[in-house]
Amino acid sequence: MTVIEVIAEPINARGERAAYANEKYGTHGRNTFDIWLAKAEKPTPLVIYIHGGGFTGGDKSRYFQSEDVLRFLDAGVSIATINYRFMNEPPYGILASMNDSKRFVQYIRFNAKKYNIDKSRIACTGGSAGAGTALWLAFSDDMADESNNDPVLRESTRLTCAGAFATQATYDIFQWDEILGFPLSQTSGFLQMVARAFGFKSAENRDLTKETQIRSDLDFLAKMDKNSSPVYIHNRHKAGIPDNSDDINHHPLHAKKLKEKAEQVGLEAIVYAPEIGIMDPSGKDLVDFFLEKLAD
Numbered sequence: 456m457t458v459i460e461v462i463a464e465p466i467n468a469r470g471e472r473a474a475y476a477n478e479k480y481g482t483h484g485r486n487t488f489d490i491w492l493a494k495a496e497k498p499t500p501l502v503i504y505i506h507g508g509g510f511t512g513g514d515k516s517r518y519f520q521s522e523d524v525l526r527f528l529d530a531g532v533s534i535a536t537i538n539y540r541f542m543n544e545p546p547y548g549i550l551a552s553m554n555d556s557k558r559f560v561q562y563i564r565f566n567a568k569k570y571n572i573d574k575s576r577i578a579c580t581g582g583s584a585g586a587g588t589a590l591w592l593a594f595s596d597d598m599a600d601e602s603n604n605d606p607v608l609r610e611s612t613r614l615t616c617a618g619a620f621a622t623q624a625t626y627d628i629f630q631w632d633e634i635l636g637f638p639l640s641q642t643s644g645f646l647q648m649v650a651r652a653f654g655f656k657s658a659e660n661r662d663l664t665k666e667t668q669i670r671s672d673l674d675f676l677a678k679m680d681k682n683s684s685p686v687y688i689h690n691r692h693k694a695g696i697p698d699n700s701d702d703i704n705h706h707p708l709h710a711k712k713l714k715e716k717a718e719q720v721g722l723e724a725i726v727y728a729p730e731i732g733i734m735d736p737s738g739k740d741l742v743d744f745f746l747e748k749l750a751d
Contacts, residue, residue: 462477463514463516463519464476465477465489465491465515465516465519465536466519467491467519467520467521467524467525467528468519468520468521468522468524468525469525471491471528473489473490473491474490474491474492475488475489475490475570476489477489478490480537480558480559480562480563481555481558481559481562483539483540483544483555484540485538485539485540485541485555486538486539486540486555486558486559487515487537487538488515488535488536488537488538488559489515489535489536490533490534490535490536490570491524491528491533491534491535492533492570492571493527493528493530493531493532493533493534494531495531495571497571497573498567498571498572498573498574499531499532499533499571499572499573499576500531500532500533500572500573500576500577500578500615500749501532501533501534501535501563501570501572501573501576501577501578502527502532502533502534502535502578502579502580502745502749503535503536503537503556503559503560503563503577503578503579503580504517504518504521504524504534504535504536504537504579504580504581504585505537505539505556505579505580505581505584505585505586505588505589506518506536506537506538506581506582506584506585507581507582507583507584507585507586507621508583508584509583509584509704510541510542510549510552510584510652511541511542511543512541513584513585514538515536515537515538516536517536517582518536519536523741523742526742527742527745527746530742530746532745532746532749533570533571533572535559535563537555537556537559539552539553539555539556539559540552540555542651542652542654543651546654547651547654547655547656548651548652548653548654548655548669549584549626549652549653549654549673550654550669550672550673551654552584552588553587553588553591553592556579556588556592557592557598557612558607558608560577560579560592560610560612560614561599561607561608561609561610561611561612562607562610563577564577564610564611565606565607565610574610574611575615576615576749576751577614577615578614578615578616578617578618578745578748578749579592579593579614579617579618580617580618580619580620580687580741580745581618581619581620582619582620582621582622583620583621583622583623583704583705586618586619586620586621586622586623586688587619587622587623587626587675589614589617589618589619589622590617590619590622590675590686590713591626591673591675591678592612592614592617592684593614593616593617593675593683593684593686594675594676594678594679594680594683594684595612595675595678596678597611597612597613598612599611599612613684614684615684615748615749616684616685616686616687616744616745616748616749617684617685617686617687618686618687618688618689618741618744618745619686619687619688619689619713620688620689620690621689621690621691621692621704621705622688622690622709622710622713623704623705623709624676624708624709624710624712624713625673625674625675625676625677625712626652626673626674626675627670627671627673627674627676627677628648628649628652629649629663629664629670630674630676631703634708634709634712635697635703635706635708635709636708637696637697637703639703646658646663649663650663652673653666653669653670653673654669676712676713676716679713679716679717679720679722680720680722681720681721681722683720683722685722685723685724685744685748686713686717686722686723686724686725687724687725687726687739687741687744687745688710688713688714688724688725688726688727688728689710689726689727689728689741690705690706690707690709690710690727690728690730691707691727691728691729691730692705692706692707692730693707693730694706694707694708694730694731707728707730707731707733708731710726710727710728710733711726711728711731711733713726714726714728714733725737725739725744
């Protein structure tokens, strides 16, 4: 039996169809995006939504009906929603998925005139895997490759700001024992989970702790410094001893660790994790924060 993939129409909560739908930004089949253009004569800021799904599922349609999308459009900010390859597809691993999102940031900058985008005012946000990807972009040094034969990859990857919902603190998963105060590394299937995240099919005959380059590439917590993009982090997941993988991946202690690091390096970070008593006194939500940072 042939399985036919149904692609959701990119129509927002007000019934407006994306100005460009299922546009391509790369060669992989999932390198697609939709973009709603704010009505403006001069180039507009852009907010990029990156969906979650553990790097193995999910779709850009996750954000089509978001009320925040309408708030941004009404404030003169354009919106893009993107898909990316999953980590179980070549070249495998979380980094391959995140590199697709990186390419989209560079693609939209290279094509800024076509989409009437101000390439100096670009933000990313998302949930779970999309949140981690947004923070990886926000905390990494500029990954522009000025000598690359592909002109898209010569563009900057820097963001004006980033937002993260139910994020992880780092994708160097060996650090999660300390972050969560839970012996995750002693649980069944841990090494196989790490192997897949690092881009290997199996953990057999491999000391994953010694994969130092991969661990460094994925450790966006270590990349954070005072020159990183300011961030908004929100986690409403339950606290306590994690009962399952969802609790582990989305525990509010991930947000706490990011908050502590931001305070240590002097980076602006609005953090909410109400289940462990973290509430930012500003009361700002994501849209408030982004509009403040994206102001002309």
